[in-house]
Amino acid sequence: MVDTKQREVTTLNMILLALAVLSLAVAVWDVFSDTFRAGTDDLFLVLVCLMLALLFAISPLMWARANGWLKNPFAEEAFAEGGAEMEVTHEEHGGSDRQNIMVWGVLIGLTAVEVFLAYIQIPLTLMVIILMGASIIKAALIIAYFMHLKFERLSLILTIVPTLVVLLCLFAILFPDSFRLHNLRPAEAAQQAEPER
Amino acid sequence: MADANAETLAINDWGGGVHPYRIGHRKLGMWLFIMSDSLTFGALLVTYSYARVASVRWPTPFSIYPSIAFSTVMTLVLLSSSLTMVFAVSASKRGKRGSARKWIVATMALGLTFVVLHMMEWRHLIVDEGLAPFQLPDEWLKGWPGASPLFGSTFFGITGLHMFHVLTGVIYLGVIAARIKKLNDDVEIAGLYWHFVDLVWMFVFPLIYLLSVDYNHVLGK
Numbered sequence: 001m002v003d004t005k006q007r008e009v010t011t012l013n014m015i016l017l018a019l020a021v022l023s024l025a026v027a028v029w030d031v032f033s034d035t036f037r038a039g040t041d042d043l044f045l046v047l048v049c050l051m052l053a054l055l056f057a058i059s060p061l062m063w064a065r066a067n068g069w070l071k072n073p074f075a076e077e078a079f080a081e082g083g084a085e086m087e088v089t090h091e092e093h094g095g096s097d098r099q100n101i102m103v104w105g106v107l108i109g110l111t112a113v114e115v116f117l118a119y120i121q122i123p124l125t126l127m128v129i130i131l132m133g134a135s136i137i138k139a140a141l142i143i144a145y146f147m148h149l150k151f152e153r154l155s156l157i158l159t160i161v162p163t164l165v166v167l168l169c170l171f172a173i174l175f176p177d178s179f180r181l182h183n184l185r186p187a188e189a190a191q192q193a194e195p196e197r
Numbered sequence: 198m199a200d201a202n203a204e205t206l207a208i209n210d211w212g213g214g215v216h217p218y219r220i221g222h223r224k225l226g227m228w229l230f231i232m233s234d235s236l237t238f239g240a241l242l243v244t245y246s247y248a249r250v251a252s253v254r255w256p257t258p259f260s261i262y263p264s265i266a267f268s269t270v271m272t273l274v275l276l277s278s279s280l281t282m283v284f285a286v287s288a289s290k291r292g293k294r295g296s297a298r299k300w301i302v303a304t305m306a307l308g309l310t311f312v313v314l315h316m317m318e319w320r321h322l323i324v325d326e327g328l329a330p331f332q333l334p335d336e337w338l339k340g341w342p343g344a345s346p347l348f349g350s351t352f353f354g355i356t357g358l359h360m361f362h363v364l365t366g367v368i369y370l371g372v373i374a375a376r377i378k379k380l381n382d383d384v385e386i387a388g389l390y391w392h393f394v395d396l397v398w399m400f401v402f403p404l405i406y407l408l409s410v411d412y413n414h415v416l417g418k
Binding site: 097100101104107108111114115117118119121124127128131132134135138139142143146147148152153155156159160163164167168171172174175177178179181182185 | 402
């Protein structure tokens with residue numbers, strides 16, 4: 001009875017793993033195929049494939065982790081940082097005051113870096129990339145520590161985070177269309193706008 | 198905690214049981230609200246970026262001083278209010294309700310400071326500069342010919358909705374602080390909301406302010 005169930009679980013996870021690999025393969029194929037032009041359609045296809053791969057991979061990965069085949073690479077680091085505290089905080093539902101103040105300090109520091117970059121003026125594209133990266137790091141810190149999501153059950157994290165990431169990415173998929181719209185503007189107007197946008 | 202039974206029922210992370218997420222239904226409700234609200238702000242910010250990139254010209258009117266310095270102070274105030282909210286939640290967890298109330302009041306004060314500072318910023322743009330939701334001031338149009346009039350609507354729309362969230366949060370926290378003796382996990386749930394408002398500002402501030410610095414001193418400041 002137990003053997004049958006285990007075999008079932010193994011089979012299902014293998015099927016899911018195969019689907020994940022297949023989705024990943026489609027994404028890779030799209031990038032390296034001749035028709036790839038990095039337009040909206042291509043980005044959409046790659047993103048959807050990567051999302052599907054992630055979706056299919058979640059269950060096998062968790063299964064592998066439960067069986068001890070997959071070690072969390074961050075586990076040791078967390079142990080060094082929090083030490084025995086980690087066990088206690090899980091019960092208490094949150095980090096210590098000291099940890100929260102440290103997170104706050106990092107948030108302030110990142111903000112200071114952002115403002116400094118705005119002050120010295122760097123190229124716009126680089127600026128956008130750095131700002132968005134810093135904002136995502138800040139958002140992750142706030143969600144993980146201030147909103148305690150790091151200390152919640154894995155099922156809640158897996159319900160909230162992937163959903164949000166996928167939906168926000170779906171918004172962003174439409175974004176490259178704005179470049180097309182910009183390029184469709186009349187030539188003289190576009191020329192005027194050369195220096196800044 | 199009351200969920201101790203769920204522990205034994207739920208064997209693995211997808212095991213379900215009586216409390217599949219090991220949190221109360223109200224906290225789950227707040228998480229669902231936060232998800233839907235982040236999509237609202239996500240849509241607004243993507244729309245703003247879309248309109249900005251697709252436009253021939255987009256005004257970048259904020260001078261380092263006072264505008265950027267001002268909004269940086271606002272960011273620091275909001276970040277600090279998140280920290281005081283964290284202290285309120287941890288005090289409430291330890292059963293120190295009086296202390297939790299003090300921290301909540303501190304959070305409210307910082308939230309109100311943010312709103313007041315933001316109102317001053319708005320007043321400066323509306324009264325001194327003459328910016329309107331669908332119309333740019335003449336001086337700006339001289340500096341950026343053919344600039345999109347959508348600057349005002351995106352600016353007031355996004356920061357206005359965020360300010361409304363801060364104001365709602367202050368009222369929400371006020372109710373929590375007043376009734377703290379009768380409440381249990383409400384402080385933590387209010388904290389989730391407050392941190393979310395802070396989180397949204399972490400995207401609004403760079404996208405709206407830091408990417409609109411007037412480097413060429415078009416407005417002569």
